[in-house]
Amino acid sequence: MQAKKRYILVIICCAFLGYCYLGGYRLKGLQALFRIRVLKNPDNLPCYHQLHYQYAESTDSSNQAQALPDDDLFTAPTYESRFRDVAPQPSFQRGGVIRRVTDEGGAMFKSCRMETCFDFSKCNDKNFYVYVYPPEPLNSLGAPPPISQNYQKIISAIQESRYYTTDPEQACLFVLGIDTLDRDSLSEDFVRNVPSRLQRLPHWNNGRNHIIFNLYSGTWPDYNENGLGFDPGQAILAKASMSIQSLRPGFDVSIPLFHKQFPLRGGNTGFVISNNFPANKKYLLAFKGKRYDYETLLQNSTFCLVPRGRRLGSFRFLEVLQAGCIPVLLSNSWVLPFQSKIDWKQAAIWADERLLLQNAWGYTSKWTNYYSIVLTGAAFYHRYYNYLYTNWLSYLLLKTVQQSSNCEDILMNLLVSHVTRKPPIKVTQRKGYKDRESGRSPWNDPDHFIQRQSCLNTFAAVFGYMPLLRSNLRLDPVLYRDSVSNLRKKYRQIELVGS
Template structure:
């Protein structure tokens, strides 16, 4: 009986084992079929569409709690790729733009009313907004805007930074004209955070907006759409700016150090491989490469065996002295691809040697960086000495000169950096003619080479003749500025002397007397002249009647002989980028009053040539009316004075050269005779007003643009004891005043 029970139990266990084995095989079969189906069919990530719909195309996709960071990163990258196809023709509405290129900045009150903008802008971003608001680009009418700039600070998108602005997706959603980011531009200096510093991680979805971003890589930058932006310090000058350190290319060609670098060394994390390896280049003689681990609060916890030696060597060298006394400056990547060292090296005239693979250099769309920097490969560090030693002395001169041109024309102020960004966007618009690389990469640069002039008149710019191997035109247009309703004796005499010049093309009287806005020809002293009126009594109006490059600006009571006019024009032909004229004034700094003062005293030095009797290139009319800040023009209009001072400031600012005085004439007007009103020059109120204007101009330019000179040009054989028949300009020496 007992044997029978044991048999039944064993049989039961046998059947149970078979059943378990069968179910196990069935489970494996289902898993195999599921895996096979997964491999053959399309791969799909988990759906989080409910979370995505909440942000409605603005804001960064939220991170669901149910998946890890790696899954989130892959999802985020996939989401960002939907924007990678943006180009100007697909994500930018060019129909909103015209030749004036207006920029709209969202009113701060619009956001403040929603309680979203309490102390949410850094000082640096506020400076950028102020520059735009005071510029010629700005419009307060959004219907006229080509580009929109948000008032939300997007410069620093590192969540660990105190300047990091939170809840940007919600704030972007409140913008009335956001439209998915179309025609918007987002400025950014820092993105990502420790430890990975993801380049695309701005913390919000930018939509169709153009990114003007620092430290961009070539692979992530949308070509012809995004703009590589320079990385600059918070204390970077708003306006004015410092000049480059290289005053002239003098010998010796090479400086004390061949190659130098001083900066942080990252013991671990992104960027550490490059910074940790560059010490191999240091030889303590002509190559100085010093780094320090001493940065951050917990640097001692992560220090390695080299830190003590590195820190000690680091203290022996002054950074500014290395910059000024080195031929080449190493610019390795930091945590991000960009580095402050780049602009610092440009200013110092120290040729940058770049160790930052895949970095899209600032404004690389228009700037030819091969003329200013040396590229090296992070992976081939030991080739750096061979690369820099192979640079010829001729190339070294050219590279150093180009660093100064680029620094001073595009990078030494925040204003220039912002304006270059706008000009690049303008360059892409189909209705405007693109400026070539020569204009962008030579002094004075594209910021002062406006489309409205180069695209329509086809004249040479005043500072480009030497580049093109051409000479200025052989004729000039005399523009007489008149505030009188009748043509008096002095004007008749001036017209006769002008008519006798063999270089005269046309005489235009720019009349302040309204005549219904009409213009026409009249005869004065037997000469047919064009009367232009209805322009608001503005001296430097871009008149369509002017068909010559040279303009002789005159007051209607000027007394000049034909010889003086001809000689001054010949001088201008040699210096077409400058103002060339007769009456001169100067400025000086008064430390007691802590201000700039204006002087009309007759001295050897001068910085202003009054445009009541002066030659200049007509392109400066275009710059004056369309390029200068509206605040500068407003200062002139409110004072009804100082136009000539502002024009001198403009020309000196653009060319960095002083004007040129010709002839010994001290006075160029006969005052208070023949019924003429007394000149205001001796009026104390008029004089003080000009001093006020001068200081206002300095404040708006950000520095004193005027330059002193002691040069006066006179004809050959001027007052020499030779026969008068041998002198070309026989009447100039007879002038007594």
């Protein structure tokens, strides 16, 4: 019995040590690495909009307090301009070509163009041939390599064309026999060990004169656009959901996103009608619905919303075009299919997806674990902000306060947060501020909160963003009426005053 207990104890100790090594030790190493990266450049932490957009110009960071301009408040750096200083992605020089490191550890030849990464000596106007690599040999179990339906359709379309050749020495362009359409590691069509398979190709040559087709890249939760899982090298990317930041102009090709049921050739007849202006369709704008048939709804609508999916592209784009509906695109930075050959400005409408789901700002005095406003009746602030309030604020803001005879404390909080980019600090006890001078408190009137909420949304619209910053910090050196030991309080008799 004693031996059995010792064996059980040894097994438990080994399991615990293994958990510490595989779990805690590596987690600690990742946290240390992250801290090192942040400490090197803490100002370049990515924000939400930096994950999708990059700006051409850059300005000085305004995370610190800045002097206001001499003409108007609204020429000061706004919320958008504060984040335009996007840190460049790490790059290094190798082989005479600038390479940008991807999340998978590979590198994409970001500066590739047809003049630098394509060999025209194998191509001419009379003999333009495309070679498709044969399927890989059967594995040890006798199973063929996995190829999805969509990729088989692409291969079949090339092999049935007049450009196809079986002689690689005559080929100008090479197409992989490896299915690279779906690079989502959670997908059933995901093909593994692609890097090693590419290196075994006899004519790979670091991807020169090769074309790689891809519909889905990255995986949950961020669906990274460059998450192919392998280095495409100097190969041309024919890719769906391609952004302006990733496209190599004149080299890569943006293709539409199509589903597995998309026919190889033919298909249903489209419903585009020429010279049908003014449009006489039943619905002006459509998205989707349960009361009507989806295809019928698209065909009877003049405009159709095309939002992004998990990635920039969407199946809806081709469906809308096939239905003869004008697409209203809600996918910022998306390079539309074959944009270099098709003038989409004459066939589509762009809208900024950042304007979607912009709910109104709420104003409440409920006791929560955070706050963003401290009323001026219970606040201490520098008189400098009174000067800014009087001399620098827009006339529209001051007029809103005068018409409502209210909301001046909200506007002061927005002004201070806009200048300092810091939240307020609550000091002393938890009890809320009460106006004891007036007989009937306006805080008991529901219309009072509605009016202040309207002011808050008006101010945010004029500022162009919400300057207020949230905080959950409370500093109370007195510990007045706090549920802590009386020995920790410096002024132990203060709670007896007025009781």
